[in-house]
Amino acid sequence: MIQPEVIVTARESETSAAGERLAARLRAGDVVLLHGDLGAGKTAFVRGMARGLGASPDDVTSPTFTLMQEYRGRMTLVHVDLYRLAPEEVAALGIEESTDEPAVIAVEWAERWPSAPARAWTIRFEDQGGDERRIAITAPNR
Numbered sequence: 348m349i350q351p352e353v354i355v356t357a358r359e360s361e362t363s364a365a366g367e368r369l370a371a372r373l374r375a376g377d378v379v380l381l382h383g384d385l386g387a388g389k390t391a392f393v394r395g396m397a398r399g400l401g402a403s404p405d406d407v408t409s410p411t412f413t414l415m416q417e418y419r420g421r422m423t424l425v426h427v428d429l430y431r432l433a434p435e436e437v438a439a440l441g442i443e444e445s446t447d448e449p450a451v452i453a454v455e456w457a458e459r460w461p462s463a464p465a466r467a468w469t470i471r472f473e474d475q476g477g478d479e480r481r482i483a484i485t486a487p488n489r
């Protein structure tokens with residue numbers, strides 16, 4: 348089993364910075380699966396990814412109600428939040444068919460995506476108490 352890279356952050360900006368650093372390693376077509384409870388920092392991380400991909404990070408809010416948002420930068424970022432969806436509704440969403448452009452797809456509550464691609468980045472967030480968050484990053488097999 349591949350060992351994840353583990354980062355512990357002490358504030359939201361550090362979690363976003365971790366997302367920004369990840370963006371530099373992403374290629375078009377990459378899928379980033381984000382796991383962790385409400386408030387664990389998934390959206391903060393995606394905000395950093397948007398900045399790193401050259402999109403406007405201020406646009407990144409929780410897509411809980413819109414389900415899917417697209418940010419245009421150097422590379423398009425598709426941001427999905429599956430929190431409110433049942434697995435059968437997720438299948439109907441067509442996440443990977445959602446964009447024709449070369450894009451990165453970031454999915455919050457990825458455990459609700461039954462057909463998530465096996466070759467994806469996996470990011471696990473844990474609230475360690477206070478403002479501390481543990482972030483474990485596993486890279487896809489290329």
Ligand code: ADP
Nearest residue numbers: 356357358359362385386387388389390391478
């Ligand atoms: P999620 O998308 O996982 O539900 P959000 O990124 O929307 O989480 O929210 C994380 C919340 O936790 C924000 O209110 C943020 O200010 C707070 N927070 C405190 N410490 C951190 C940290 N180290 N990293 C990320 N968020 C933090």
Ligand code: MG
Nearest residue numbers: 389390409455
């Ligand atoms: Mg969120």
